[in-house]
Structure formats: structure tokens, C-alpha cells
Amino acid sequence: MDEIIEFFDKISEVDTEGVEPMVQPVYDEKNKLREDVVTNGDMREELMNSAPVSDKDYYVVPRSI
Numbered sequence: 001m002d003e004i005i006e007f008f009d010k011i012s013e014v015d016t017e018g019v020e021p022m023v024q025p026v027y028d029e030k031n032k033l034r035e036d037v038v039t040n041g042d043m044r045e046e047l048m049n050s051a052p053v054s055d056k057d058y059y060v061v062p063r064s065i
Helices: 004-012 042-049
Strands: none
Touching: none
């Protein structure tokens, strides 16, 4: 923990006068995001079959409280 605090102390010594904050390190006014495309379809039945214990559409887990 002491090393982390020392590291941040060093960073705070850097002169950032006149430096504009950035949203991300590589910023060109646009986010480069891929299209949100479904590639594997509905796997509900396969996933439910892999559960050790299930009841209809729900996983059954041990009570924690």
C-alpha cells in the first residue's frame, strides 16, 4: 500500500498546468465501437442443462442467509 501511495505522490508532482483532461488516451471525437451483433443465438436450453440443479427456467443454488 505504501508503494501505491508513493507512486501517486510522484504523479501529483507532475506539472499539468494547461493540459486539458482527456476522456480516453486516444481521442478523436468518435468512439470506435463494433456493431452489437448476436453471434451465438439462444443458448438458454443448453445453459440450463449444464446446471447441476435447476427448476424450470431457474438455477437452484444453496441458500446463503
